Amino acid sequence: MAAHDTERPLLSGPLEPGSRTKQNGSNKKRRYRRSKSAPLAEAVPSGADFPCSRVQRWDTIFGTIHPSFKTVAIYLSLYLGIGTISFYLVKNQIEGQKTNGVLDAVYFCVVTMTTVGYGDLVPGTVLTKLLACAFVFSGMALVGLILIKAADYLVEKQEILLVKAIHLHEKLGPSEILKDIEIHRAKYKCITIMFLLAVLIVSGTVFLYVVEKRDFVDAFYCVCSTITTLGYGDQSFSTISGRVFAVFWIITSTICLAQFFFYVAELNTENRQRALTKWVLCRRMTNVDLEAADLDEDGVVSAAEFVIYKLKEMGKITQEDVSLVLKEFDDLDVDQSGTLSVSDLTLAQSSPDEN
Amino acid sequence: MAAHDTERPLLSGPLEPGSRTKQNGSNKKRRYRRSKSAPLAEAVPSGADFPCSRVQRWDTIFGTIHPSFKTVAIYLSLYLGIGTISFYLVKNQIEGQKTNGVLDAVYFCVVTMTTVGYGDLVPGTVLTKLLACAFVFSGMALVGLILIKAADYLVEKQEILLVKAIHLHEKLGPSEILKDIEIHRAKYKCITIMFLLAVLIVSGTVFLYVVEKRDFVDAFYCVCSTITTLGYGDQSFSTISGRVFAVFWIITSTICLAQFFFYVAELNTENRQRALTKWVLCRRMTNVDLEAADLDEDGVVSAAEFVIYKLKEMGKITQEDVSLVLKEFDDLDVDQSGTLSVSDLTLAQSSPDEN
Structure with a gap:
């Protein structure tokens, strides 16, 4: 089940100078990508590849959100x-x-x-x-x-x-x-x-x-x-x-x-x-918040975990939304490493029991 | 700036058996907490501690969403x-x-x-x-x-x-x-x-x-x-x-x-x-998706990153939402480790230049 082809350095762990998991010496300041092209709903082409035959085509679903x-x-x-x-x-x-x-x-x-x-x-x-x-x-x-x-x-x-x-x-x-x-x-x-x-x-x-x-x-x-x-x-x-x-x-x-x-x-x-957004963003984070935000229970809160916690607090997403996607994540994470890599995808999407 | 008091094991890195970053031997199957008590908007008490004086009190803001x-x-x-x-x-x-x-x-x-x-x-x-x-x-x-x-x-x-x-x-x-x-x-x-x-x-x-x-x-x-x-x-x-x-x-x-x-x-x-949710969830993940979902650019996609990517694709959140919270994260992440720990919070929230 395990995959060994993660070519890029694996730096998602905490990189504090004194930490025992210091990797590759990458102690440089990290700024998250702001302008990353988001997978906006509008940007998905209507003729895209649809692996799930149960689901209707995109343009059938969205054709009338703004009726032509x-x-x-x-x-x-x-x-x-x-x-x-x-x-x-x-x-x-x-x-x-x-x-x-x-x-x-x-x-x-x-x-x-x-x-x-x-x-x-x-x-x-x-x-x-x-x-x-x-x-x-x-x-x-x-x-x-x-x-x-x-x-x-x-x-x-x-x-x-x-x-x-x-x-x-x-x-x-x-x-x-x-x-x-x-x-x-x-x-x-x-x-x-x-x-x-x-x-x-x-x-x-x-x-x-x-x-x-x-x-x-x-x-x-x-x-x-x-x-x-x-x-x-x-x-x-x-x-x-x-x-x-x-x-x-x-x-x-x-x-x-x-x-x-x-x-x-x-x-x-x-x-x-x-x-509300303003209030949530400038509200003091407590240790209880930190514990609650720690989705994978590794003791620290990554940027993505922080984003999810704050967006839930703003009421933009619900626990239901998160749980649904996490279930899908578990299915894709074939090697149960807690992260998805290229090999996970290859294994998960080629296996015969793919749903 | 650095903090050394991260008591809990730091396991947010990938834990594939053959990986060179194998930590603490924690190769056990990881299931994400489903029923985690979400910070629901309704659950925040109206008399909570408000650090930002600019922001109105919760009940003032929300008093009339469902008018009494x-x-x-x-x-x-x-x-x-x-x-x-x-x-x-x-x-x-x-x-x-x-x-x-x-x-x-x-x-x-x-x-x-x-x-x-x-x-x-x-x-x-x-x-x-x-x-x-x-x-x-x-x-x-x-x-x-x-x-x-x-x-x-x-x-x-x-x-x-x-x-x-x-x-x-x-x-x-x-x-x-x-x-x-x-x-x-x-x-x-x-x-x-x-x-x-x-x-x-x-x-x-x-x-x-x-x-x-x-x-x-x-x-x-x-x-x-x-x-x-x-x-x-x-x-x-x-x-x-x-x-x-x-x-x-x-x-x-x-x-x-x-x-x-x-x-x-x-x-x-x-x-x-x-x-749309169904379509997004069962859509085949490509390597391009993996690259795009990798918020902290560490080469793998953590569960939280996957959740954010999929929720963006579902149109539930926008890049604007994510960017706003990431900015706050950068401010809190005093040691620039890419993760928040208790020490980050202590340092960030006690420093005089706190906004």
Whole structure:
């Protein structure tokens, strides 16, 4: 079982000057690699070699974490298409302020999907009432599970432009800008979405004031009651051009406001996490901590053990996560040396009982 | 700088039988401690010793991750109290179906806060319109940032009862039940919230059918249009008893449905994360991986280094996290041995340049 081909010097033991395990005289200052290329999830190619046939392919698993524009476009078109056709077919069973048949159907569909529900058009029969119930639930699912993620992706893209603009005069390199974004992600997302929201609120108010001829307060009140999905219905879009504008504006603005509240919650979490990280890092290490951090029970804490202990304390990883990986480590460590070497890998991965 | 008081055997080096660094003959099979008491964030006492005065106290930082019932009650009472008084004072400026002055004010406040916005009561003047705008935004913030977290906490409590009921005949111990909950958290939350939603939908429909004398379809349609916050307004609560019921039922049911969609998204993420974990764990380790995982560049990968590499690959931690802790490690590792011992801690934490 034992392997003898560990070509490189084996220096993972403690190298204190007075220690009886002094090896190779390597008493030089050791600095850990900071910029080591981490195996980031995004960096794994989708066509990589998959030894486990039970597990799905990478792109199947991750294809929809940030749904592609194609996916979003297909779902949204399908929803609006089926909705428009359905409500157009039963247009005589819908009561209220009508303009153009197809436009009213799209408008009713959007007002229902976003849960604005003005009530300027309402279902008048059992069939249309049940249809509206089906469309509001599926609409909520579409907005909440797919559109909001697509919006998050768009905001992330805009965020980079924002941070670049902020640092325009500081001449930061791309990596420093990316690092700044990484650290203050939620903050920049909040700023970006607030800017977008301001644009949407102003454009909506101006539109209602100019095109639908409302007075200024009513226009602003209609905008607020729409983007929050309140939709009392005393103010809504009643002209043809108003409803065309509404179809696009309502989807965008309601998602933006929901996203804004989501980012505020995220910012809150981010600030808390930062405070915790700071607290954990500058907390005094006691001998009890040292003992608890010593994963392999060799009496000293290596850099990696220290990292795991501190990350657990920060709540970023759990004992469950660590145990799961340690089990895999035990399987790979064929010679039970407590470390993995090239020979361990060769032996473990060529043995017939490989799982 | 050097320390000599490392009492325990220093065995973190590789211990392969043929290796030239064989120490103390400890060639026994090494199994890593699985149940090691992890420094869980929750376990740190709030009155602990805080060496860094810059950092806030633990309970200040974490007091509102799951807001206490007191906090939630205070915010909700404040909101509803101020809302009710405001709308009661301007009750003559609100138009629509009225019942009792105070009740209508509470009802209008709840319908606005949850963004249901039936439109059976609508603000009729500039003042009330602007008041409604202010209350809908603050209401969304209250529901989205505070009430939904309180609801999450309640669902978590219910979840434990559910899992206990499921495993009633399997005679599992408390720790196994907790582990099952930990692994399938989102799944059990989904089941719990679906059960709650079903109860709320049935109770709402029955109430509208029996007390408000609607026909069955209208009752169900009103329930659907309310819990989704659609609120066209053609069906709403118009009697005194109906509005009393509505005040409690609307808050509960709208939060429940929002929570349901939130849990579905969480379940999706959980399943994805599980698939990724499985893929990362059974992926073949190459020599390139081994080289990349070797944090201290000693030619072999220790258990802790392996854990960090795999957790990075799973996306649970980032290189940024690791670098931050490594910097702290370098500061503590006074003798630059690459490992922390009791003497390192004593020296590092008593030195005057301690940060």
